[in-house]
Amino acid sequence: MAKLTPKQDAFVKAYLLNGGNATQAAISAGYSKKTANEQGAQNLAKLSIKEAIQEHQKEAQKDFIWSKEKKLELLQRIVNVAATEDGEKGMINMQSAIAAIKEHNLMQGDNAPVESNTNIKVDKPLAEMITGGSKR
Numbered sequence: 018m019a020k021l022t023p024k025q026d027a028f029v030k031a032y033l034l035n036g037g038n039a040t041q042a043a044i045s046a047g048y049s050k051k052t053a054n055e056q057g058a059q060n061l062a063k064l065s066i067k068e069a070i071q072e073h074q075k076e077a078q079k080d081f082i083w084s085k086e087k088k089l090e091l092l093q094r095i096v097n098v099a100a101t102e103d104g105e106k107g108m109i110n111m112q113s114a115i116a117a118i119k120e121h122n123l124m125q126g127d128n129a130p131v132e133s134n135t136n137i138k139v140d141k142p143l144a145e146m147i148t149g150g151s152k153r
Contacts, residue, residue, distance in 0.1 A: 019065035024048070028060050029069045033077075085124065092121040 021029065024046050032042035039057030048056040060066050099114035 019068070021065060021069055025060065025063075025066055026069070028057075029066060029073065032057075032061075032070065033073050089121060089124060092117045092124070096121070 027046035028042050028048075031045035032039060035041050035045070039061050040054045041057075043053040043057040043060065044050055095117040096114050099110040099117060
């Protein structure tokens with residue numbers, strides 16, 4: 018990746034922080050307000066700046082994933098400690114264990130409702146036997 022000038026680096030960081038507005042990023046980086054729109058577009062067309070933006074986005078994604086992984090590990094440790102059995106009292110902290118399990122499931126998407134089918138098909142003789150001949 019090519020080295021950026023300090024102004025280009027400031028542009029990249031401002032662009033990422035402001036949600037992708039090149040004109041505002043150019044102004045924040047120190048470009049003239051009169052030419053900010055043009056400078057922003059030119060900067061986005063430069064390969065070195067495109068690569069820098071993509072690299073920052075990859076790092077941000079890695080940090081997000083790492084954070085989620087670490088949070089899940091911590092929740093697992095909480096469950097393990099809270100669910101430890103004490104000889105006399107039973108589980109040390111059942112409420113904390115349940116709360117940590119619920120949060121862990123939520124983060125993993127395991128709280129989705131489960132589809133169930135309560136319609137059971139039975140043959141006619143069995144249905145008559147169960148309902149006593151009623152046609153309800």
